[in-house]
Each structure stands twice: as C-alpha cells, then as structure tokens.
Amino acid sequence: MNKTMKIASWNVNSVRARIGIVERLLREEQPDVLCLQETKATDDIFPRELFHELGYKHWALKGQKMHHGVAIISKVEIGEHGSHDWQDNGEARHVGVRLPCGLRVENVYVPAGGDIPDRTVNPKFGQKLDFIERMTRWSEGLREPTLIVGDFNVAPLECDVWSHKALLSVVSHTPVEVDALTRLQQAHDWIDIGRTFVPAPERNFTWWSYRSPDWTKNDRGRRLDHMWVSPEAKGRVVSHRVLEPCRSWHRPSDHVPLICEVAV
Template structure:
C-alpha cells in the first residue's frame, strides 16, 4: 500500500483556500497537514472541503496566529492537542488513521508549528527567541515519553538544521533558524527520540534542500536563497518504507503564495 503525507505552512488557510484546493486536486495526497492556518476553530473553512474527498478534518486554531490542521482521505480516529511552555497557542495536533486506511491503520500523525523566534538570536534580548528555545526543550522532553509505534512527525519546525539546508551556511550562522543553539537543539531532540529525517534519508548532504523562500526577495526563484524549515520525520519502524520526499516548489510561484512549499512523503507499506 502506498501512503502519501504532505506538510505545508499555508500562511492563512482562509486567504489561500484556493491554493489548498488546487494542491489537493493536482497532487491528491492521502493526508495534508497544515500549519499557520491563522483561523479560530469556529471559522475554519470546512465547507470548502465538502465533495473533495477530504472531509476528515481535525484542527486547532486561534484568531490571527499559529494554528494547525490535518485533512485526510481516511477517517481519523483521534484528535489530541498538546500545549507547550504553558501556552495553549495551537501549535500541535495529533490524529491516528482509522481502519479504512488498511495497512496504514493506527499510524499516528503529529503536526507541529514551532515558534519562529523573532529576529534577534539572543535569549535575554529577545523573548520570542527564548520561547522558541524553551519550546524545543519541551519537545525534546516529550520525545522521550512518546508511545512506541508507527508514527510520522511533520511540520514547520522553523529550524534549518544542516549546513546544506540553507543557501549559505556561513552567512546564516547568526540568523534565527540556523544558529548553532537552534540546530543542535533540533538534531538532539530528533536523535534522542529516534526520529528519522526522511528527506535526508533519501537525499543526503551535500545536496541542497529548501522548502521556504522569503517574500522579501524580488525574484525568489532566480535568487534561490532558501532554507529547509519544513520537515518530515518517521519513526524507526517506518524507515524502510520511505520511497520519496518531494518539495512541490511550483506552489511557491502560484498567485498570492505562501512563502513555504508543500513537502510530500511517500511510504510503501
């Protein structure tokens, strides 16, 4: 059985609902995990997905900021939300695939939106950066307690951990998302919990992988000054099933785009 799971920071699900629907029509992933939906639960555009085959939806949102959602072709058994740093700020949602998913039944999906961290990479000078580091520390602690079993963790983790996850390692060492304290924190928590970086499993360094290109670049495609902020991790028992991880770069060039591109994982179960 082939299973496809996409992660995408959509940067407002209501503003970019046509892009979401277009992606679902063109790519047809089994599961789409969204971040930064920027939408309170009562205004989530459920009706837009009627008749699309993606009527199985769980979400956690708030007005104007953050927000996560999972859309699935298969029924979802559970909806769980974790809060970090004492803030119920809609940065995580979890669901398990129902029996209709066949060999993928019971597979657990975690969808995360890690704080961006502001512009100044200094804990004492920047409360947003301190929040990010504290969030990563709590995520590390959770990873050590995670229940065993097939699982996928996806999301905008807002860290480009490896040298070739950014356009210039040297120039970005002091830029939030690629500072040593962030990259070490993310790689440590991933390794301790046993998560496998699916993209780098298939495409090791030194090949570049980017999933985000700044709005500030007048010609993002030509400049190609990207970063890999969006990640797909699998539990060790799924490592042998990973067949492809694809960045759908074309979506970054659509009308009124998100600054992130969708990333799709393909498993052969």
C-alpha cells in the same frame, strides 16, 4: 502491489487567504492526508466546505484567531485526536491523530523565535528553545510508530541554507537552535525523511522570503519544513518530494508543501 498513503504538509500562511492554491494542491496531488500549519483561523471559520466537496471529510483542527493554527484534513478516517501545548501558553501549534494503518501523525508549528538569537533580550527566542525542549521530553517517552511533520523553523545542516556563513547568526540557523533540534532528533532516533531521499549536501530548500523580488533568481532558500519518522517505521516510507513550483503559484505562501508516501 503494496498500497500506499500520500501525506502532505504545508505551512500555508492563512488557509482562507490561500484557499485557491490549497484547492489546486488537493486537485493536482490528491493527498490522502493534508497537514497545514499557520492556518490563522479559529475552528468555527475554518473553510470545511471546500475540503468536504473534494472528499476530505475528516478533520482535526486546532485553530487560533489571526495567528498560528494547525489542522489535519483527511480522506480516510482519523482517530485519537490530541494536542500538546509545547508553547506552554495556549497557542495553537500542535495537533496529532492516529491513521487506520496504526501510524500516528503529529503536525507541529514551531515558533519562529523573533529576530535576535539571545533569550536574555528576546523572549521569543527563549520560547522557541523551550518549545523544542518540551518536544524533546515528549520524544523520549514515545513508544509507537509516528510521523511528525511541519514547520520546525530550523534549518539544521550547513547545506540547508543558501549560505551557512551568512546565516550563522540569523535565527533559524544558529548553533544553539541546531543543537536543540539535534537533541530532539536523537531523543527518539527520528529519521529525517527529507535527507533520506535527498542526501546532504544536495540543495533541498522549502522556504524563500517574501522580501526577495525574485526568489528564483537569487535562490536564498532555507530548509525549515520537515518530515521525520520513527525508526521502526522508516521502511514504510517509499517516497518524499518538495513541491518547489508552488512557490510561484498565485499569492503563494513563503513555504512550499512536502509530500511523502507510506506503505499501509
């Protein structure tokens, strides 16, 4: 039987505030590698003790006080840590490592982009588009098998949101964002793992707003979280799941974890 490695990705919306459900995820799913986004913790206050107790003794941290922040926590040894400033302002939004199997894992938190989809009146929207453009330039030069995961803050397909018509002018699903993400995907021929295992137009949401009094009743979700793999490593990915029940856990994140398994 071929050996596999389980890799999880989760915008946790504060690792310290939600440490209880992070622990639950680790105990129930036992991923080998956990990629977190929006950790909201500087490296010196990251809760390493819990991870260490659960067997996660290797870390790559890129933290920031109160905002943003990404982390890769692993049971297996990780090397060649690196971080790109795709935001071009020092924000902690990316960290990457190499796994022992030779696969690189890049963990990214793309900016949300504010509320108005117009860079002339909303600088945050322009920063988001520029962030994705810098990722695109990086992707063009990529020459090794890579898994990129994280909160991309874009739902690219019509079926990736609860209502394509209602959200066409809402940041995360506007045509300009979808076009930008499409160019990023084409720059390396990235394989969208989520839609490989759950083909369009099947429902496949990863985020539900906190504003909804009952997220399960109206189900106004979006697929903002993604896992993409280099084409040469596509055959190594053997499974992919969206852990939707986590949205109902105690004090949940508005995002839910994704988990894939790769042959090593």
